[in-house]
Amino acid sequence: MTTSLDTGFEQHRPVLLGIGYRMLGSFADAEDVVQDAWIRWAGVDHETVENPRRLLVTIVSRLAIDRMRLAHRKRETYVGPWLPEPVRTDREELGPADTAQQRDTLSLATLRLMERLSAPERAVFVLREAFELPYEEIGEVLHLTAANARQLHRRAGARLTADRERFAADPGSHRELVDRFVEAARTGDRDALQELFAQDVTLWTDGGGRSRAALRPVRDADRVARFLTGVLAKYDEIDLTVIEVNGLAAMVLILGEYRQVISLETADGLVTGVQMVSNPDKIRRALR
Template identity: 50%
Template sequence: MSITHTDEFERHRPRLFGLAYRMLGSAAEAEDAVQDAYLRYSGADPAVIERPAAWLAKVVTNLCLNRLTSARARRETYVGTWLPEPVITADGTLGPLESAERRDAVSTAMLVLLERLTPTERAVYVLREAFAYGHREIAETLDLTEANCRQLYRRAAARLGEPRTRFPSAPERHAELVASFLSAARDGDLAGLEKLLAEDVVWWSDGGGRVSAALRPIEGRDKVLRFLSGVTRRFPANAELAAVEINGAPALVARAGDTVVAVTSFDIRDDRVTDVRTVMNPDKLEFVRRQLTRP
């Protein structure tokens, strides 16, 4: 394979990773899908690939569709709550997130919502919303009719709900509240945390059976506060909390030395935290650890 052919693929790699991650909700699986696409590209005749970007997008999308089918079967037997794998986005790993819409598209909350969709609905929605594909381009990518793609997109959008009801907090206020949560958590200030939590707050934990974690959502401010009181007592003595942009929004990363212990993201409405999602499964924290230790 010529250097030119390799360089052409590398030029598209970040975009392909962003596509695969949005499709799969897993950085590790997205990397594998992109690498599989590279192998297919390296074995193809460059002369027959008229539009490399479109060719690669089609290959990656179909690889992800195949992976989603098996992933759904695995998630049915997943221990406890399944949450998407977190990714630090301040370094541009998922591409430019210069608008609220682009940030919402990679948020933890959105990736959880995308699990409601069938694999094909998800592909249509991601290509349309995150990559601004027209319905004709989507049809070519998925080998469907344009009318079918329009129908799939409408169905996916209806299942996901209106954006204004999904992500109502302003980015600046979101950052302020996460900073307040960080300060209160560092100080063990349960009274301060209580002021930040909505009365009907829900806390989701993903340990994947690998570490101790709540197997079911914890619902209600009082129960969440009791849970937090227990968590702070069990946390490693050398653990450090820091605010980091995860999936387009301020979040908290807990580290003990070079080990990432947890990544916590927040949904905020009316100046109160309504949902908290904490990933503690060490398999899902490896990508973030690599990002944090990258020179």
């Protein structure tokens, strides 16, 4: 039986998951943070709470910052490149995605870039960009002054702006590039693949030591095309399906028992980045 306590929490769950996921780049960690927030919520005298949403946002944000700091230490020993966990956004609600700015904070490209931010910078950036909180409220949530929150947001934006401009694509042109990528990959046409890539394209593979993956990024259009066709050429059957991941078209690649989620970073009609995640802990949910 659903209680009023459950109802009050559940109506805010998409926002809370959205905050946790954007801050951590891991849906599993976001779920853990939201579960911890529920435990704290259950211990609160709700009759004294004037704004439940603000309280829950505060709890999740602070829990996520604590977890971010632990995650950064763990990622120092991660095997190969670390990439954010892809999420099927046609199945999961992760807070607002009504504006281009909100959708951008959910993209795998932006989540990858946000790894370069400190925990406070990332928290401020997410709360401001994705959830449009005023600096005064962000300051209250994170124990900062409004001026400090504004400064952290400005600093985070400056650290991300140049690279974010490299994948500012609209969903339509992005989907067109995904479809062309699928066709070239299925036929093993290296030249057709290479034509899709910006000259300075980068490919990252995340196996986490659990699956075969390159331990360093692959750079340059020719090398990326050779890498991809080399992998595909080892298999007689290629199962490549388009799905929605983090608000944009992406792909599930199945080669025998080998599975991965592939997402593209695109801009100006070209692919600027390729994220290939095969770590089974990260793609299990996306493959359901």
